[in-house]
Amino acid sequence: MITVSVSFQADFGLDARWQEQWRDAISDPVELLTILGLESEIPRVTDSPFKLRVPKAFVAKMRRGDPNDPLLRQVLPIIDENRVVPGFDALDPVGDASARTAQGVLQKYQGRALLITTGSCAIHCRYCFRRHYPYSDDHAATSAWHDTVEALRADESVEEVILSGGDPLSMSTRKLRELTDQLATIGHIKRLRIHTRLPNVLPARIDDELADWIATLPFNVAVVIHANHANEFDADVDQAIAQLRNAGAMVLNQAVLLRGINDDVATLKALSERTFAAGALPYYLHVLDRVQGAAHFDVSDDEARALHRELAKQLSGYLVPKLVREIEGETGKTPL
Ligand SMILES: *Cc1c(COP(=O)(O)O)cnc(C)c1O
Ligand code: SF4
Numbered sequence: 001m002i003t004v005s006v007s008f009q010a011d012f013g014l015d016a017r018w019q020e021q022w023r024d025a026i027s028d029p030v031e032l033l034t035i036l037g038l039e040s041e042i043p044r045v046t047d048s049p050f051k052l053r054v055p056k057a058f059v060a061k062m063r064r065g066d067p068n069d070p071l072l073r074q075v076l077p078i079i080d081e082n083r084v085v086p087g088f089d090a091l092d093p094v095g096d097a098s099a100r101t102a103q104g105v106l107q108k109y110q111g112r113a114l115l116i117t118t119g120s121c122a123i124h125c126r127y128c129f130r131r132h133y134p135y136s137d138d139h140a141a142t143s144a145w146h147d148t149v150e151a152l153r154a155d156e157s158v159e160e161v162i163l164s165g166g167d168p169l170s171m172s173t174r175k176l177r178e179l180t181d182q183l184a185t186i187g188h189i190k191r192l193r194i195h196t197r198l199p200n201v202l203p204a205r206i207d208d209e210l211a212d213w214i215a216t217l218p219f220n221v222a223v224v225i226h227a228n229h230a231n232e233f234d235a236d237v238d239q240a241i242a243q244l245r246n247a248g249a250m251v252l253n254q255a256v257l258l259r260g261i262n263d264d265v266a267t268l269k270a271l272s273e274r275t276f277a278a279g280a281l282p283y284y285l286h287v288l289d290r291v292q293g294a295a296h297f298d299v300s301d302d303e304a305r306a307l308h309r310e311l312a313k314q315l316s317g318y319l320v321p322k323l324v325r326e327i328e329g330e331t332g333k334t335p336l
Contacts, residue, residue, distance in 0.1 A: 018204040022122055022170075025055045029076060036072065037065045048077040048293070050131045053124040058201045061231055070229040070261045074125055078296075081126065085295035093129055093289040095328030102151035109332050111159045113152055117168040117179070123201045127256055127297045129289035129326075149182045152189070160191040169198045173209045184218050192219040195254075197226040199240040200233065206240035214247040221249040224283060228255045228262050230274035241279045252283035255321065257304055258297045265310045272311070272319040282321035287336065289326060301325075305336055 026032050029045040029052050036059075054075045063069045099108045106114040124131075152158050161183055168176070183189055198205040214221055223244050227233065244251050253275045255262065262268055272282045287304050288297050299307075308323040324333035 018202060018207060021055055021057060021202055021204055025053050025122065026059060027051055027053050032059065032072075032076065035059060036062055036069075038067055038072075041067050041076075044078045046077050046079045046081055048081060050077070050124055050126075050128075050293075052077055053121070055122050055202045057203060057236065058123060058232075061234060063231075068260065070267075071231055073261050074127070074228065074258070075123060077126060080296040081293040083295060088290045088295040088298075089292055090290055091292060093291045093328075094326045098328070103147045105148055105151055106164075107155075107158075108330075111157060112162055113155070113158045113160070114162040114164050115148065115168075116165055117163050118166040118171050120170045121165065121167045122170060122198055122205075125197075127258055127288060127291075127294045129291045131291060131293070145179055145182060149179075149186070152183070153186045156188045159188060160193060161189055162193040162195060164195045167196050167198055168194055169196045169205050169210070173213050176210075177213050180213070180217055180219075190219060191222065192217060193222045193224060194249075195224045195226070199223075199225045199244065200227045200237050203236040203240035206243050211243045211247040214244065214249050221247075222252060223249045224252045224254055225280055226254055227271065227275065228258060229267065230270040233274050233278050238278045245279050251280040253280045253321075254284040254286065255282075256286045256288060256297075257299050257307070257323075258288065259299050260297070263299050263303070263307065265307055265314065268307060268311050269314055272315055272321065276319055282319055284333065285321040285323050286333075287323070287325045301336055308336070 026035075030042055032052065032054065033039055033041050033045070052075060058071060058075075062071045066072070095108075096106055099106045101107045101113075104116045106116065108114075121128075152161065163176075163179075180192065183192070214223075225241070241251050255271060257263060257268075262271060268285070275282055285308065287299065287301065288294060290298070304323060308320075312320045322333075323336045325336060327334050
């Protein structure tokens with residue numbers, strides 16, 4: 001058993017530097033299904049402008065021969081996405097466009113400014129609420145750091161800067177450092193938050209250079225990872241999170257409640273427990289944003305509440321994530 005998984009890793013080149021692993025991600029659904037021994041699923045695949053993209057480190061955690069594998073379901077574009085479902089017609093379900101205050105800056109909540117640093121992600125999550133976001137028109141990573149930074153400097157109410165995207169850790173550490181060197185000149189910024197899926201989907205990204213960048217930041221740092229299922233963790237992920245913590249970051253997890261992936265109490269409980277074992281605390285459990293093409297992942301509010309109530313009964317208080325929804329125009333995430 002052990003020899004099999006070791007040689008499997010070697011085949012996948014998981015020792016390669018993160019940039020190589022990034023480039024080596026799978027983008028062909030047929031290749032993915034063939035690796036998993038799931039050729040029978042090929043007729044369910046759909047062609048989508050939001051292409052399949054999944055690093056092999058994530059594929060390595062999928063179960064062979066299981067079409068319902070919870071990691072596979074998160075990334076495989078299937079024909080259900082083409083269904084037109086009333087209520088799921090939004091391209092921008094959370095009102096990002098109206099919250100834009102400067103190039104690449106979204107400000108919805110007091111004290112916090114969210115930077116769309118880049119449009120790229122290592123993985124393409126089928127339920128993503130930013131799947132239709134016009135990244136190419138609006139992100140701060142190009143040449144426009146300057147305007148973004150000056151907008152934050154001018155607004156003294158901003159105490160926390162949230163690096164989001166896309167995935168901010170898809171940028172090189174050198175670029176990240178360029179940005180934070182500029183943010184460091186703004187006295188009213190106290191906290192830096194990084195929202196990233198990379199510790200779970202491409203843990204090699206958390207390398208010494210990245211840890212050194214975090215360790216030397218003049219802010220309190222929180223890293224919010226994004227895992228929806230306990231199977232997204234393994235020894236490499238544990239090590240990545242340990243490195244973030246050793247660098248001084250507080251590590252939190254946010255998950256999305258997804259039909260067919262984590263919509264039962266045992267799975268959610270296992271997720272919280274595995275998150276904590278890896279060194280992170282559960283933060284949010286989001287109900288799905290009603291974005292076009294994602295209706296098949298929806299769990300009703302009543303069911304979500306019932307699941308959450310039961311979860312709270314079975315877990316220590318600090319392992320229970322807050323159940324929330326993002327509503328356009330609200331002053332914070334709304335508890336259900
Ligand atoms: C979610 C979000 C935040 C962060 O909200 P918290 O409740 O502090 O995690 C900040 N800004 C925007 C625009 C957001 O969408
Ligand atoms: S922004 Fe996050 S949820 Fe959306 S595709 Fe990228 S990694 Fe996935």
